[in-house]
Amino acid sequence: MISFEEALAIVLAEVTPLPAEDMALEEALGRVLAEDVASDRDLPPFDRAAMDGYALRAADVAAAPAALDVVGEVRAGQWPDLVVGPGQAARIMTGAPVPSGADAVQQVERTQPLDEFRVTILAAVAEGAHVAPRGSEARAGDVVLARGRVIDPSATAVLASAGKDRVRVARRPVLALLVTGDEIVEVAARPAPGQIRNTNGPAVAAQARLAGADVRLLGVAPDRQDALAAALREGLPADVLVVSGGVSAGDYDLVEPALLDLGATFLFTRVAIKPGAPLVFGHLGKTLVFGLPGNPVSAQVTFDLFVRPALLRMQGARVLERPRVSVELRAAFKNRSGRKTHMPARVRVEGGRLVAWPVRSMGSGDLAAHARANALVVIEADREEATAGETAEALLLGSFLEDDGAPL
Ligand code: AMP
Numbered sequence: 001m002i003s004f005e006e007a008l009a010i011v012l013a014e015v016t017p018l019p020a021e022d023m024a025l026e027e028a029l030g031r032v033l034a035e036d037v038a039s040d041r042d043l044p045p046f047d048r049a050a051m052d053g054y055a056l057r058a059a060d061v062a063a064a065p066a067a068l069d070v071v072g073e074v075r076a077g078q079w080p081d082l083v084v085g086p087g088q089a090a091r092i093m094t095g096a097p098v099p100s101g102a103d104a105v106q107q108v109e110r111t112q113p114l115d116e117f118r119v120t121i122l123a124a125v126a127e128g129a130h131v132a133p134r135g136s137e138a139r140a141g142d143v144v145l146a147r148g149r150v151i152d153p154s155a156t157a158v159l160a161s162a163g164k165d166r167v168r169v170a171r172r173p174v175l176a177l178l179v180t181g182d183e184i185v186e187v188a189a190r191p192a193p194g195q196i197r198n199t200n201g202p203a204v205a206a207q208a209r210l211a212g213a214d215v216r217l218l219g220v221a222p223d224r225q226d227a228l229a230a231a232l233r234e235g236l237p238a239d240v241l242v243v244s245g246g247v248s249a250g251d252y253d254l255v256e257p258a259l260l261d262l263g264a265t266f267l268f269t270r271v272a273i274k275p276g277a278p279l280v281f282g283h284l285g286k287t288l289v290f291g292l293p294g295n296p297v298s299a300q301v302t303f304d305l306f307v308r309p310a311l312l313r314m315q316g317a318r319v320l321e322r323p324r325v326s327v328e329l330r331a332a333f334k335n336r337s338g339r340k341t342h343m344p345a346r347v348r349v350e351g352g353r354l355v356a357w358p359v360r361s362m363g364s365g366d367l368a369a370h371a372r373a374n375a376l377v378v379i380e381a382d383r384e385e386a387t388a389g390e391t392a393e394a395l396l397l398g399s400f401l402e403d404d405g406a407p408l
Pocket residue numbers: 179180181183184196197198199200201244245246247248250253293294295296
């Protein structure tokens with residue numbers, strides 16, 4: 001069996017970047033930027049007042065209090081048609097261009113109007129105070145956002161500032177998803193005795209969508225090689241084909257033969273990890289194929305560890321991995337598998353430190369327990385147990401910040 005690291009390297013090496021497309025900025029949330037974006041103007045585009053107050057010459061108020069002549073007013077959105085000379089000030093609003101002659105702004109709270117044409121400045125200000133100089137954030141032509149950035153709200157603001165009402169982003173990867181198992185019924189169906197609901201389909205589809213994929217659901221296929229092959233064929237062409245279940249060593253685990261039937265080649269079929277030892281990866285023509293274990297927790301964890309980074313790399317994202325942090329274990333994490341283990345855990349901030357507990361789980365089918373996890377604690381293959389008080393590595397999952405403090 002190959003290691004986690006070897007397997008991930010094999011997957012990432014097989015990924016080819018998807019072509020880019022143009023789209024409206026307002027549609028681009030979650031997409032990966034496929035161009036370096038330069039500012040088309042200096043930012044700020046003019047010396048900008050950062051406070052409501054008076055634009056003045058700092059030297060005039062060095063021995064404040066000092067009275068100045070008010071020569072006019074500059075509002076945001078106006079271009080000043082006045083010059084501030086010695087002994088003069090202009091009333092100015094936040095966001096307005098600082099008129100020439102002035103080299104600082106004193107905030108209105110530190111001033112006292114004498115009459116309509118005179119103001120007392122109550123405190124001295126340094127040259128440049130409360131003025132954001134033209135070009136101090138970026139110069140025209142500077143790259144303000146680099147390709148590979150996932151477009152989030154703050155990136156959206158930068159794109160807007162650069163005038164990008166349309167942006168170049170990676171096309172979404174098309175991910176076809178087939179769920180397998182004679183015992184599996186769709187969510188809307190009433191399970192007969194011996195049947196269980198399809199939870200991997202909805203869960204993996206959701207994970208894929210959060211990783212930017214355009215998901216095509218192929219439904220549920222029975223454990224028959226011909227039916228599996230027919231359903232898999234429906235999934236082509238796709239950039240990624242994900243199959244849940246049917247990859248263990250059981251008599252009815254027929255996904256591998258069905259894929260071989262269609263002409264797939266495998267790069268690995270087992271990885272020394274827990275959860276998820278049976279994990280199939282290969283290609284079928286240009287389509288990357290993943291066979292995930294059917295166990296619900298295993299399916300979600302292996303998706304996160306292997307499929308998600310592949311989807312992100314396809315889109316040219318620079319960050320492929322979950323945030324990897326050090327956590328202090330608050331209880332023992334047992335690992336008798338002899339394999340590298342990613343254990344669902346709850347991480348919290350306590351006294352400024354990250355601390356982790358294993359979620360109390362009945363096993364890899366315990367979905368409710370897995371939903372209480374917000375991290376995966378990594379225990380190496382040669383450790384049978386990591387004890388309370390030890391420091392361990394953890395990958396933070398998307399739900400990390402949502403902690404209602406509920407008991408574990
Ligand atoms: P398999 O990998 O097909 O042997 O499945 C392993 C376990 O996961 C079995 O208990 C299955 O019933 C369960 N399982 C497989 N697929 C799903 C699914 N789509 N939803 C819920 N449980 C599943």
